[in-house]
Amino acid sequence: MSLRRALVDVRPLRTSADFRRLWISTSASMFGQQVAVVAVLAQAWALTGSSFAVGAVGLAQAVGMVVCGLVGGTLADAVDRRRLVLWTTVGQTVAAASLAAQAFAELRSFVLLLVLVGVQGALAGLGAPARRTLAVNLLPSGQLGAGLALSSLSFQVALLVGPALGGVVTAAWDPAGAYALDAAFLLVAACGLGGLPSIRPEGGDRPGLRSIAAGLRFVVVNPVLGGSFLTDVLATVVAMPVALFPAIAAQRFDGDPRLIGWFLSAIAVGGLLAGLASGVFARARRLGAVQLAGSLGWGVALTGFGLAEPLWVALGCLAVAGACDVMAVVSRGATTQLATPDSYRGRVSSVEFVLGAAGPDVGNFRAGSVAGMTSAPFAAVSGGLLCVVGLCVLTLTDRPLRTFERP
Template identity: 80%
Template sequence: MSLLGALVDVRPLRASANFRRLWISTSASTFGQQVAVVAVLAQAWELTGSSFAVGAVGLAQAIGMCVCGMVGGSLADAVDRRRLVVLTTLGQTCAAALLAVQAVAGVRSFALILALVTVQGALTGLGAPARRTFAAKLLPGEQLSAGLALSSLSFQVALLVGPALGGLITAAAGAGGAYALDAACLLVAAYGVGRLPAMRPDGGERPGLRSIVSGVRFVATNPVLGGSFLTDVLATVLAMPVALFPAIAAERFDGDPRMIGWFLSAIAVGGLAAGLASGTFTRMRRLGAVQVAGSLAWGVALAGFGLVDTLWVALGCLAVAGAGDVVAVVSRGATTQLATPDSHRGRVSGIEFILGAAGPDVGNFRAGSVAGMTSAPVAAVSGGVLCVAGLLTLAAANRSLRTYERP
């Protein structure tokens, strides 16, 4: 493979004007969210001075996303998905605008901020499953992994740049400025989706509880989908390391608070590097094997992170973990869309969205609990080892996942 081919696989952007619109829309939405999260945290702390209250903001948003994610999946298999995403994105825009108004007006109500953030989370959950189905409709199967890798790349860039810019804007113009930028980004996102063709599902079911149960049953009885989602659960629930960063920084690096930021940045840098080299894995047909390999790299690297006490080696382990995570997420997303008939894509995407939203939080809780009973390094090493053991067992037992190829 040439050096150019090993870099970003941009075939989807060249081949499809509609995918370009989708990519710009998704990138704008993600960037605005990363800018606004700093303003929310800063304002919540200013109003309450309570770490519990700051944590409650994230919890409220997560609950809104998870509760509405399944409902959004059911709706996505019954209505025009484009219209659903446009309406939910416009709703998010209104919530961001109201956050900006309350900040500029000096309302100083933590309850109002909590309510608006919860509404935003709920609207995100309603629209995310439908948005996740778009790439499979707009791109041929052989370009789907590349399209998802481009979306992952824009997410990693937003993760690196967005919070830093959000901090600068909040410091210079107040929280209202960051919220206003988020609202503008969401308007761009809604416009981009509105330019797409109508996307009605093929043979979907009437939305409701029966439809949701049918979607869960479909995943549970499909070894490829069930195995893919279990791969994600093993990686996040068993090996998520973020809750351990403060303790490891204190135990091994003299408690320097900069270490926590460097640890987080190392994961993001690894993910960004994988996105910039997406051509090395997006053309591979063995999607099942690729996602297992990426998750194995994540687990092995995090076990290594728990063992080392040299800073640059620790950062290198985290970077490898971040790269493995991107490889796994991209190939898992492609598998999910390609192995699911269009009539079920909304509900299956809803389950995938909920696992992605809740899994890291559960994993951080597990890591913190184990560290409390033992130590942070033990929690990191044991989590990585358990993740690898679980993945190897799954790969050995689930031949359908292990041998799954892109159609």
């Protein structure tokens, strides 16, 4: 493969004005979210001085995102998806502006902060499944992987730059400045959506509990979708290592707290490099095989991280894990959209969103629990090995996923 084809494929941005608008909208929304994370943590700590309270803010946001994510899936299969994403983004903008107003007015109400963050998370969850279905309606199937890789690349950049920018703004202008910047990013996201065409589902069900149940049944009986989501569960619930970073830094690398940030940055750097070289896998035809290979690489790299003694080896393993994660996420996203009839895409995307939102938290809880009973290195190694074994079994038994190709 030539160097040009190996680099990130920008054809979707070049050839589709509508996808360009969607990419700008999604990127702005992600940047705003990462900027606001620092402000929320700082304000919650300033108001309460309690780590439990800070954790409660994250829980309120996560619960809203998961519950409304399922509701958003059934709505996405019944109404104009572009309009649903637009109005939920407008709602998030109002919530961010309200967060800025309460911080600027120095109301000092933790309950109000909790409510506004929960509302913003719920609106994000409500619109997320519909947003995930837009790219497949705007791009030819041969460019869908490239489009998702571009979105993944902007997410990795937001993950690296957003919190740092949020910290600088919060230090200079207090949380109100960061919330205002989040609102400005969300306003840009809403404007980008306004230029998109109407995108209505083809033959979707009426929204409700029966519609949600039908979507879940569709995932369970479809070996390509069920296998794709099982790879995500094995990678996150079984092998997620972030909760182990403080203990491993303390036990193996003299406890320097900066190492926790380095560990997180190593994953993000690996993901960013994979995004820049996404032409290698985004152009691939055998999406199922690419997804399984990426997830296997994630498990092997995390096993290596648990065993690593020199710091540079540990950081290298995490960078490889981050690169493999992007490879798996992009190919899984393309597989999910291409293997699903349009009438089910919203509900199937909601399952993908819920797993993505809840899986890492459950995985970190698992890792912390195992480390508490044994040790952090054992928890990392055992999680990585279980992930690899599970994926090997899935690869051997799920032929439809293993051989799935994009049209």
